[in-house]
Amino acid sequence: MTPHADHSLILALREGDFSILNRVYADNAATTTSWITKNSGSLADAQDVFQEGIIALHQKANDPDFVLTCPIGALLFRICQNKWLYALRKKKRSVEVRDALPTAYSNEGNVHDLLEAVEEEGIRQRKMKIAFAELSELCQRLLQLLAKGLPAAKIAAELDMAEANTVYRRRHACGDRWRKLYERS
Amino acid sequence: MNEENDILISRYLAADMGLPELAAFEARLAAEPALAAELQRRKEELTFFRTEAALPDLEAQMATLATQHFQSAPEGELGQEAWTQVQGKGKKEQGKKGGQTAKIRTLNWKRWLPATGIAAAVALVLLIWNPFSTDPYQQFALHAPLYLTEKGDAAAEAATAAQQAFNAGDYAEAHSQLILYLQQNPDDNEARLAFGIAALETDRDAEARAIFIELANGTTAFKDDGQFYLALAYFKAGDTRAKAELEKISPDNSDFGVRVLEMLQLVE
Numbered sequence: 001m002t003p004h005a006d007h008s009l010i011l012a013l014r015e016g017d018f019s020i021l022n023r024v025y026a027d028n029a030a031t032t033t034s035w036i037t038k039n040s041g042s043l044a045d046a047q048d049v050f051q052e053g054i055i056a057l058h059q060k061a062n063d064p065d066f067v068l069t070c071p072i073g074a075l076l077f078r079i080c081q082n083k084w085l086y087a088l089r090k091k092k093r094s095v096e097v098r099d100a101l102p103t104a105y106s107n108e109g110n111v112h113d114l115l116e117a118v119e120e121e122g123i124r125q126r127k128m129k130i131a132f133a134e135l136s137e138l139c140q141r142l143l144q145l146l147a148k149g150l151p152a153a154k155i156a157a158e159l160d161m162a163e164a165n166t167v168y169r170r171r172h173a174c175g176d177r178w179r180k181l182y183e184r185s
Numbered sequence: 186m187n188e189e190n191d192i193l194i195s196r197y198l199a200a201d202m203g204l205p206e207l208a209a210f211e212a213r214l215a216a217e218p219a220l221a222a223e224l225q226r227r228k229e230e231l232t233f234f235r236t237e238a239a240l241p242d243l244e245a246q247m248a249t250l251a252t253q254h255f256q257s258a259p260e261g262e263l264g265q266e267a268w269t270q271v272q273g274k275g276k277k278e279q280g281k282k283g284g285q286t287a288k289i290r291t292l293n294w295k296r297w298l299p300a301t302g303i304a305a306a307v308a309l310v311l312l313i314w315n316p317f318s319t320d321p322y323q324q325f326a327l328h329a330p331l332y333l334t335e336k337g338d339a340a341a342e343a344a345t346a347a348q349q350a351f352n353a354g355d356y357a358e359a360h361s362q363l364i365l366y367l368q369q370n371p372d373d374n375e376a377r378l379a380f381g382i383a384a385l386e387t388d389r390d391a392e393a394r395a396i397f398i399e400l401a402n403g404t405t406a407f408k409d410d411g412q413f414y415l416a417l418a419y420f421k422a423g424d425t426r427a428k429a430e431l432e433k434i435s436p437d438n439s440d441f442g443v444r445v446l447e448m449l450q451l452v453e
Contacts, residue, residue, distance in 0.1 A: 014235075016242060018242060018243055018246040019246075021246055021247070022250060022253075025250045025253070025254040026254065029254040029255065030254075031330045033255065034352065034353070035327070035329075035330065038354070039327055043255060046255065047251055047255040050255075051247050054243070054247060055240075055243065058236060058239070058243055059232075059236050062232045062235040062236045062239075063228075063229075064228070064232075065228075071332050073330075073332060074332050077329065081327075081329065082439075085443060089443060112439065115439075124229060124233075125232075125233050125236055128230070128233045129237070132233075143230075143234070144234065146195065146199070147230070147231055147234035147235075147238075148234075148238075149199070151199070151201070152195075152199060152201060164201075165192070168191075168192040168195045168196065169188065169192065171192075171195055172186075172191040172192060175191065175227075175230075176186075176191075178230075179226075
């Protein structure tokens with residue numbers, strides 16, 4: 001997979017450099033706004049959908065294996081387009097919504113594959129968030145500290161645990177619980 | 186996942202392994218798909234945490250950018266709250282979305298009265314001209330934007346002009362510019378599709394259909410687009426062939442399935 005030149009923007013998002021969003025907004029906000037306002041939406045709708053699109057892009061950008069192989073504007077527009085079409089489907093009620101989410105995408109285009117990956121990531125992270133909120137405060141703290149990359153010995157000291165191995169064993173219990181809650185959500 | 190393997194994955198992700206242990210673990214990863222899948226799930230958890238940690242900064246940046254990039258349309262001049270109130274949903278939506286920094290919108294109260302008048306006029310126009318109730322073609326003619334300038338330097342000037350015109354909805358100008366672009370890039374199917382759409386939007390229906398038929402009969406990534414737009418062209422003209430063309434498209438098609446189902450309801 002050859003990265004598109006815009007992959008540098010994904011890397012910037014991954015690094016938390018959100019200054020690049022000015023360019024993304026400048027290049028794409030007007031197009032999305034134009035399309036949504038021409039299709040029964042307001043400027044407020046366009047703003048909301050565009051922001052949701054940026055958040056979805058950011059979610060996937062945080063996956064270190066994700067490689068952008070098309071223009072970022074093309075992918076962002078498709079994300080926003082799907083979000084708005086889905087909102088219209090819910091509003092109109094004239095078309096049966098057969099699944100809770102848009103149907104599977106064909107593989108004929110590169111953008112389609114990336115769009116599918118972005119939407120899967122969005123679903124996964126939404127479910128993870130719901131499940132994570134159900135965990136105990138100690139589990140939440142432990143998982144967050146490990147995710148930050150802090151050494152287990154330091155986490156053990158911070159959480160008043162005996163040793164690093166206790167941290168890992170406790171993580172296993174917390175992770176197990178999180179997984180069960182995720183599967184239920 | 187048993188505890189022993191889970192702990193090994195934790196230590197692997199934390200770079201808390203000596204070299205011999207690391208090599209042995211990586212050999213196991215290569216040989217044990219279940220272990221590799223578990224590592225992948227743990228990486229997905231880390232992706233989630235990265236997103237959550239950065240979300241406040243992202244939302245703050247989006248709030249700043251929203252004021253710069255979503256205030257240029259007429260609604261922006263009114264102030265968003267005025268606009269949403271005119272649409273009868275202001276307070277309800279504000280209540281639902283109040284917790285998200287990026288969605289805060291302000292009202293310029295000094296403009297309230299004239300804004301109300303303008304917004305009421307706009308609402309009246311929208312009430313009279315509602316594309317979803319008065320013109321079925323407009324309901325389904327939702328064209329994705331064109332991205333030609335990403336493709337290199339060939340015919341760059343025409344590409345830029347065509348892209349700008351098409352994305353601004355100036356299909357007459359887009360049609361002219363796409364002729365120039367396609368003279369140098371005759372095999373660019375995205376441009377051919379856009380050319381067909383521009384032709385359709387400027388009532389060059391026969392020209393549009395000829396292009397859509399070629400795309401629909403081809404084997405490129407634009408086959409479905411050609412098929413849908415051919416159906417749309419017939420639909421626009423009130424031609425009964427629309428139904429047959431629509432039935433060739435799967436309702437599960439992610440791009441066109443929703444519209445196909447709705448159009449079929451209208452033509453049947």
